[in-house]
Each structure stands twice: as structure tokens, then as C-alpha cells.
Amino acid sequence: MDALYFFYAFLFFLLPSIPSVFSDSGTVGVNYGRLGNDLPSPPQVVQLLKAQGITKVKLYDTDSTVLSALSGSGISVVVALPNNQLSSAAASQSFTDSWIQSNILPYHPNTLVEAIAVGNEVFVDPQNTTSFLVPAMKNVYASLVKYDVASSIKVTSPVALSALQTSYPSSSGSFKSDLVEPVITPMLNFLKQTGSYLMVNAYPFFAYSANTDKISLDYALLRNNSGNVDPNNGLVYKSLFDAQIDAVFAAMNALGFNDVKIVVSETGWPSKGDENEVGASEANAAAYNGNLVRRVLTGGGTPLRRNEPLNVYLFALFNENEKPGPTSERNYGLFYPNEQKVYNIPLTAEGLAGSPSMMNGSKSQVVAQPPSSVGQTWCVANAGAGEEKLQQALDYACGEGGADCGAIQPGATCYDPNTVEAHASYAFNSYYQRNARGSGTCDFAGAAYVVTQSPKFGSCEFPTWGN
Template sequence: MDMLLMLLLMSFSILPLSVSSSAAASGDAFIGINIGPDVSNMPSPKDIVALLKAQSIQHIRLFDANQALLLALAKTGISVTISVPNDQLLGIGQSNATAANWVNRNVIAHVPATNITSIAVGSDVLTTLANAAPVLVSALKFIQSALVAANLDQKIKVSTPYSSSIIVGSFPPSQANFNRTWNQQSDGRIPLDYALFRQLPPNKEAVDSNTLLHYTNVFDAVVDAAYFAMSDLNFTNIPIVVTETGWPSKGDSSEPDATVDNANTYNSNLIKHVLNNTGTPKHPGIAVSTYIYELYNEDLRSGPESEKNWGLFYANGEPVYTLHLTGAGTLFANDTTNQTFCVTKSNDDPKMLQAALDWACGPGKVDCSPLLQGQPCYEPNNVVAHAAYAFNAYYQKMAKSAGTCDFKGVATITTTDPSHGSCIFPGSNGKNGTRINGTLLAPSNSSSSGCFSQYYYKGGSFTSSLILVVLFLSALVM
């Protein structure tokens, strides 16, 4: 069989029977994001919340009930789905008291300050835990009973996510049950454009031979497959929330479609598709709220390279790629449609940053006077912050042309306005802000070479007092 690469992961939560499809239709769909724990340098809860706020993310899903993060989320208004991990299901499913204790510790202790709106009981339980069905049902009932006892059952919903994967290239036999909503043409391959929401000519659309419904993307087809499956079991008017879907930005040699461009295309188009509130061919106009998998790359995950690269951001807050979200509202501030800035990669060698800073303020002919002592951008007085200003000034002066935000690899493009206090970066619309994870403006403890006292201002430009730095510049090609 050809390469089987799981590029489109979709996990569903079926909302309770008390929630009708008309209720779902009355509200707009939202985009949320998953936060996985398998990150070696996981940002602090405070920094995670700062990133969520900077990106206008109002819905998140946790794979556990991290106490520190739940406390940090208090009074933010962000809607939080917490999870009962699979390894706790047995105890909760066998004891009403254990379930009540779990709810007391992870829910009652945090509401209403933290806006916990749902509890996911387990994850892919039926496919990962043998003979788990009876325990799962009991766990759901016991958690629900604990919420009823606390008068929280009308505020917090209980569900269990289940998932399916779409394989770009070929369908393995285990995925055959999801084929009912589209024709599997010729050898059963799914066109990449069909998976990425790219526009298809009418003759390339997938058609359900049973219903004659036309599908222009895999996402709608899989959601409708879930609707059809429920309908076959005589369950209707139950809305679906897609709790995980995404695309990896990097893979190993057997995963050629796991690329930054494909990940960008899928998630950008997904966001626009969901927020359009068009629903699916089977249920047009019915909102399908969706959580993107995931916020950070999880470098500690096992398996192929793609498993580690589903995130929109690295752990240091740098975007893995820049989403293209024209017309998608204010969600995700790293949209570069209107503004982009050039800043430092804060973990790079201070000597490299210093040399690049010298070049920008010298041969690069950047006006670095705002970095002088007593001027608006002097503080914080470190090489990371000063280089960021100079890099961005050069990038903006060169009209953001390709290759002008590199500086020997120590610079990167961001859409988060790095302006702070009275220091307004060139290209800013005047709105102050900080880098999404706070690292850009943090004082540097790694080297004193960033102190701007090493420069003196003469004749409209900066000259370095360090001859060694000047010599180093001779090898620096911009």
C-alpha cells in the first residue's frame, strides 16, 4: 500500500440530547484550540494565557485538568474544556464517590472564576482501551451526577470524544466506514486539494451516490459521515463539535505532504470555512464549532516526525507559520494580511545579534536614534530588544521585501506588534503591545554585549566601539 500519512485528524464530541440542532443553529460557530502537554519547555500558565489573549482565542480544550493553568485562566472569560485522562477512567467509572471527588477538585474548585464549559471523559477510549465501553458509560453517568449535585449540569456539558483519521494517498481498510458520503474514485485516492479546502471545479466535487449531496472538502464529508452514522442508529438533531482537526507542518521522509505550506493552507481555510457558518451539505446552516489541533508543537510525542509538529506555535511563542486569514475577523493575531514585523529570535547567539545590530545601524542605514539612552526604545537595554527594533526598521525601510528579515538567520517575521510603552516600532499602527510570549522584551542575562553604551552616535549613524565586531561584519552578508 502507498504511503499512509495521517494528515487530517478529526475527533468529534456529540453534545447531550438536551441540546437541539435548532439551538446550535441559533449561535455562530467558533474556532477553539487544543493545548497538549507533551512540550519539553512548556511555557508558564501565565505565558500561555498571554498568548491566548494576544491571539483572541476564546475557546480551548485541555487533555487534563491542569490546576495551575485553570487558575491562570480565571477571570479571562475563555471557555475551557477539561478532560478526564484515560488512566483515570477506571477509578471514576467504578465509583460515584471518585467521580464526585474529581469534580470537586477540578471543577467546583475553579468555577465560576474559570469558565469551564464542558468535560471530555477520556479520549478515543473505544479504540485505545480494551473492553472500556462499560466503564466509559459509568464514568459519564457518574461525572454527570456529580455536576447535577453541584447544580452545574446546565452550565457544563459532558461528552466523550472519538476520532477518525483521513489518510491522504490511500484509505486503509479501517477507514472504509467513512466512505459513504463521497464516491471513492478510481484507486480510492483523495486529491490533496480536496483535503485542503482548495477550490475544485464542479466535475471534481465528490458526490454521495445515495443522497446526491455534493462535497467540496473532506472536512464536511467526515462531519456528515458522523451525522449519517448517528441517523442510522435513530439519533437525530444532535449537534457535533469537532474537538480536534489539523495538519502537521513537518514530517519524516515518508510524510511528504506534512509541510508548512499545507498546514498553513489547511488551517487557514478551515478557520474561514467554519466561521462562515455554512454548515455541511447534510445540515446547511448548522454551526460546526471546531478546535484546531494544536497550540504548541509537542516535541516529546513519540512516533513519526509529524506527531511532533501539529502546533501553530513553538514553545517560545514564535509562530510556526503565518496564517492567511483575510476576512476571518479578529481571530488569531498572527494574521499577516495587514501588518508584519521583523524581530529577533530571542535564543540566538548574542554575538550574532550584536553583529547584525551593528550592520543595521551602520551600513544598513537604519535610524537607530530611538535606541539611545533616554530615548523611547532604550529600555530594555539588551541586545535582543535593540536588535529587534533595528531589524524591523530595516525590514520596513526595505518595504518588507523578500530576504530583508533574515540577518544571517537571527531574525524572524511576526504579526504581533512588538511596540511597548512609548516605543513604537516602524510599521506599527500605534497600538502598543509585546511579543506574544513576553520573551522579546525580557532582559538578557546571557551577555552584557547588548548594552547600548558600546555605541556612540555620530553624523546620523551609530559606530561600534568594538573593533572585533567591525571585523566580524566583514564576513556578514546582508
């Protein structure tokens, strides 16, 4: 196929899910936490990041082994000055001078330190460190200026959505009144003056799991839905993620800071949770993160700031077995500690071309493309979609879709195991392979997704492209 034709055809396929195809695409990074006793070494992690095409990572400290491992990798990194050092950083620039000398200068620029996150969710810190935040940020910046690296390293701080007093509708977003004068306004002033950005930790999972009677799962997972209209300005929101971010933008606008940008410092969805953690599942985690990556990398901002690209850091790189709290806290990882994927989603723009879209179920816009150069791929059923949805998609694939379903008929080679998931997987894969693994051909309205290892259902062998 002519390369130019493929480009325009692929762009046409993406049109329904791109707010503005002329907007710059955003970036996707990942949070690298290390609260686990079975995690790979930092050099191994760097090789994993490079193999996955991940070029941005965020840390929760300035660990020397990690920063050394990142040296020369081309991966930019956000480091952190932890909450327990805020009071010292606020009290004296000599402290931040020493901190920069010890934790930044020995590594940068061979290790590309992009920003320093001063504290993390300080407003909910039980140690009451809020009053130290802005003075600490100013001292860190002054130290960067002193050592002539302020032009290449931003100073910021991640805030939780709990800093908002009002978040619905998004246009009514406002910060908690007791935070505005003491810390929010001075912090935003500092960010504006230094050309930095506000970091925001946004988790639609928490809002959904606590309000399943009011929030639809499709809306939370960035899947195709009718959307919600903001009654104040008429803007239509197709995802809870966009609504949350615009609530923060509205809160900043209300204070006169409509030119300060946002970076989403944490967002994710757990692949496992306790019984009361509604929605925590592998299928939902794959849908949320996969759709969010597609949303970010195909361009377009939020309804309130359409022309500003979204830049996000997914949480998290690994499942961390030493994290306290509910089961979900230990199951946000994209990877297991053995470096195997928890689920298969694209993490780069290159990966999007051959990935399934869980945003909609259209099968009319098919773009043929050759097999991925990185190895074979197959299409399998998403058990989390439920048997009714799988059966509907199975009927389509074997009927109008033209999949070869002879092998799953009674007595045939792939009839056993006789389950909807197994039969649907075979039919979906046949449809996917027959359409040359075209983008969008392994979707079925969220009932299917792509895997990189041959499916195992009894002794059945799944065909690949060209067979």
C-alpha cells in the same frame, strides 16, 4: 470608504466560499497539550491566547496551574477525565463526586469550564476501557447535578473516525457493529438526554497521506476544486473535512439520533513529517488550518446539516517535543514554544478581513481596506506551490495585475537573489500593497500568503502600503 459599503463589498467577496451567508458562524478553539520540556508557563500561554483572540481552549487533564491561570481570562475551557481513571469513575459516583470537588469546583465559574471530556478516543484505547465509558459519563453528570453545576458544564467524549465501519460515501456512514449496542447507542442517548454533543477527532491529513492516488490535495486542504458527488443523495462535497463530518452525522442518523450535535474536538495538519508522511509541510498546514478557520468563521454547516454551525478545536497550540511517534506528532503546533507562529493564518473573524484566502485564485473581486491596526503586513510567495505555479502568478502580477516589477529586472536593486520565489514575493507584495492590502489580493490561487514580518531576500526592501 463608507462603512456600510465596505461591509456589503466584503460580504460579496466572501460569497463564493460561504455555503450559506445567513447561517450563524461557528467557533474556533485550540487544543493546549503540554508534552514538551520547553513550553511557556501557563500564565504566559493565557496571555498568548488573549493576544491572539482565542477564546476557547481544550485540555487533556485538569492541571491546577493551567486552570488557575485561566481564571478571570474569559477563555472557556474543556477539561478531561483521562482514560486511566475511567474504571474508577464507572464503578462509583463517590469517585466522581471527589473528582468534581477537587478538579472543577475550586475553579469554576471564575475559570469558565464549558465541558468535561470523559476519556479520549476510548474505543482505540489499548487498555480496553470501552465498557467503562458510558457509566463513567453518567456518574460524572450525576456529580455535576449534585453540586448544581450541570446546567453550565456539558459531559461528552471525543471519538476517533476509526469508530466508523463505513465512511464513504458520506451518506453510507455507519458505526462499527460491535460498538453500536454496547456503547454508541447508550452514549448518544445520554448526550441527547443531557443536551450535550458528540466530540469527534477528524484528520483529513491521515486519509490523504494514505490515499494520495485517490484523494486530491486541494480536496484535502479545502481549496477550490470540482468536488465529489455523493451517489446516494447527490450532495456535492468540496472538502474531505465536510465529507468526514457528514459520515459521522449519517452514522448517527442511521441510529435515530439526527438531533445530536457534533463538536470537532481535534483537527489539524502537520508542518513537518517523515519521508513517508506525504503532504506534511508548512505550506499545507497553513493552507488546511487557514482555510478551515475561514470555512468555520464565515458560517454554514456541512452539506448534510447546512444550518448547523461548525465548532472546531484546532490541534494544536504548540509543537510538543516530547510526543512519541512519527515526526508529524511533534509538529502540529500553530506556535513554536518561543510563542512565534509556525505560519501566519487568521484565528478570529477580525483577522479574516485582511487575510489571504487559499480557497480560490480569483483576483476580480477586490475590496480595498486600510492597513491592519496591529502592524504592517507583507505578501510573499508560497514556495510549496512549486516554481511553475509561482511563475504563472508572477507573470500575472507584473503584467495584467499592474505590480511594479522594475526592481526585480536584471541589474536592478532586487534582482538578486535571482530565484522565482524571491522575484514572485516582490511582485506579489507590490500587487498587495498597491491594492491597499485588500482581502483576496494576497492569494494567487494559493501561491502567496500574508506575513507580519518584513521579508528577507538579500538586501531587497519590500514596500508597504502607502509607500
